[in-house]
Amino acid sequence: MAGVTLERLRKVYGNGHAAVDEATFEVADGELLALVGPSGCGKSTLLRMIAGLESITSGELRIGGRRVNDVPPRDRDIAMVFQSYALYPHMTVAENLGFALRLRGAPRAAIDARVRAVAAxxxxxxxxxxxPAALSGGQRQRVALGRALVREPQVFLLDEPLSNLDARLRAGMRVEIARLHRQLGATMIYVTHDQIEAMTLGQRIVVLRDGRIQQIDTPMALYDRPANLFVATFLGSPAMNVLRGRLVRADGLRLRRADGSQVPLPDGFRPPAAALEAEVALGIRPEHLRPAGPHAPLQAELELVEPVGNEMFLNLRCGRDALVARTPPGPMPEPGARIGLTFDGACVHLFDAASGARLGV
Incomplete structure (x- = not known):
């Protein structure tokens, strides 16, 4: 296996659009790194640049310490698993698995042995x-993975490989990919738009937006300390709640909102001095927003209760803002009722309203 290094990698098309802009990071030998972001953020383009399927406008790409900017895909010693299974319909599973080895002229006995080992x-x-026509979606995806595994490449590239599967199969295949990574110790770069896939599979995650890297860190570090408002609201399901307004000191700290209402902030909230009298965005995870009595600091109207078994999602309306609270199952008032909400000040995230950058520690 080998590490992958990107230094200020750029992809600019003829119309001037920068699909990938100044991407710099390193994938350690044996690491599973996830690239995540919304559609059109440049994650698949970046993966294709690593594979050699897209040319590099500028910057440097190294695989196993070797500069590969101009090396053809077949000579990079990588294997790629695509969103579509791309299996040969006229070939059996065994023939699909062994096809790349046959192209390389491997002996028949070696191909058979490798195919059977990967199939097992x-x-x-x-x-x-x-x-392939006689296989389920999950089985086809496993064949596509196996076709990459038989080659024993330096790096595996996976481009949204589970997006065509239903929810149950996706969950099962996530476990399968994680198990394979542990078993093989392989270097893997995994592209997905699904933040749950990124959080559960990636040892580290690269968050992309509009071709630029927003933050790189471990899943829980990204969740607990997002660098900006985009990362904060993109990672997490349901998404982080956001309240906007001016941070003022009046009988304690308060968030003065555009409609004139004020939200008293709890004692545990410690904003940096520069945030006072500034326009800010206050972020609260759904699990930190708790129903309380009529004198709670935040009042909202209940719009919908989503029971999902071991917990409930309360969809609420607070002025112009939609909020979601995650609570244990239990009796709830009917939609339209007013609900008081409280939250722990130590769990509040603070961002600059204009730039979205995180404020404070």
């Missing part, structure tokens, strides 16, 4: 004689 690893041993 992915629980495909009983399906080797079937063609």
């Amino acid at each position: 690893m992915l629980e495909l041993g009983d399906l080797l004689d079937r063609r």
